Amino acid sequence: MLEFLSGLLNTPSPAGFTDQAIAFCETAFKPFPDLKLKRTQKGALLAAWPGEKNDSPRALTAHVDTLGGMVKEIKANGRLQLTRIGGFAWNTVEGEGCTVFTRRGDQVRGSFLLNKASTHVYGSEVGKAEREDENMEVRLDARTQTSGETQDLGIEIGDFVAFDPRVEIREGFVRSRHLDDKASVATLLAAVKAISEAGLKPRQDTFLLISNYEEVGHGASAGLPQNVCELVAVDMAAVGDGQNSSEFHASLCVKDSGGPYHHGLSNHLRDLADKHKIPYMVDIYPYYGSDGEAYWRAGGDVAVALIGPGVDASHNYERTHTEALVATANWVLAYLLED
Numbered sequence: 001m002l003e004f005l006s007g008l009l010n011t012p013s014p015a016g017f018t019d020q021a022i023a024f025c026e027t028a029f030k031p032f033p034d035l036k037l038k039r040t041q042k043g044a045l046l047a048a049w050p051g052e053k054n055d056s057p058r059a060l061t062a063h064v065d066t067l068g069g070m071v072k073e074i075k076a077n078g079r080l081q082l083t084r085i086g087g088f089a090w091n092t093v094e095g096e097g098c099t100v101f102t103r104r105g106d107q108v109r110g111s112f113l114l115n116k117a118s119t120h121v122y123g124s125e126v127g128k129a130e131r132e133d134e135n136m137e138v139r140l141d142a143r144t145q146t147s148g149e150t151q152d153l154g155i156e157i158g159d160f161v162a163f164d165p166r167v168e169i170r171e172g173f174v175r176s177r178h179l180d181d182k183a184s185v186a187t188l189l190a191a192v193k194a195i196s197e198a199g200l201k202p203r204q205d206t207f208l209l210i211s212n213y214e215e216v217g218h219g220a221s222a223g224l225p226q227n228v229c230e231l232v233a234v235d236m237a238a239v240g241d242g243q244n245s246s247e248f249h250a251s252l253c254v255k256d257s258g259g260p261y262h263h264g265l266s267n268h269l270r271d272l273a274d275k276h277k278i279p280y281m282v283d284i285y286p287y288y289g290s291d292g293e294a295y296w297r298a299g300g301d302v303a304v305a306l307i308g309p310g311v312d313a314s315h316n317y318e319r320t321h322t323e324a325l326v327a328t329a330n331w332v333l334a335y336l337l338e339d
């Protein structure tokens, strides 16, 4: 699980630029012959997994797309102004290394900084400047001082920019950007591997949707077959002041910005966690939406619930613990194997 997670975290995938990450998942799910894989038109990965029964097909979803940037403007000084992909504050990536992906397939490295970055030049302005689009820029690791020289590098408006994940795994902690939601994708893979290697099948026909537009609100709104009765979104739990979630537990989210989740399915998941002694918390996330709700909004007539590993400092430099990942994987296993 950790090896796959590390590889996926190191595969850049801002929403809209996820082909590589989807291919990485495809390679990981391919060795399990019971799973039939296909890519949706939208570029997500759908795995169909026959179960012992097919009277109430189930689905689980987790997303590989992440926060990121896109080139909004090539500035007169050769540096780049970005527009944000997904919901985050610029200060959470200030000073971070980044890669610009050109249309021709080249990669140009750089770093994301305040325009007035040097304390020796700008003094107290460095601390006070608003972290707004116009005040932030990408400084490219290339000899360019004009917009023309930057264009000569092959960089254009609309090029995707990925921020370095800085993956570090030690003492059971996993520290990286974009654990949201690559950590959950890893728990799904772990569950598939465990069930397959034990020679088992899921209780019901099951679909796994690795979605690719969650951070912009419509990931799982398409891609699931019509006959699915239940959808469990597996996505990070929000850890912070006043929250019940923790880096050492999985969480069940009963309500977020989109309102309450399905009471019956949520209670079923709680019963499963109790029965299997899975360390879990029940929580409410104040500023949060999920792919489960995206499917509901798109008209999906299913019961939807949300579980996932606790992630500290989400949409910032995130961290979780292996215990939360194992708890989530075990919860997914219990859901897949039981009635």
Ligand SMILES: [Zn+2]
Residues within 6 Å of the ligand: 063, 180, 181, 214, 235, 236
């Ligand atoms: Zn997420």
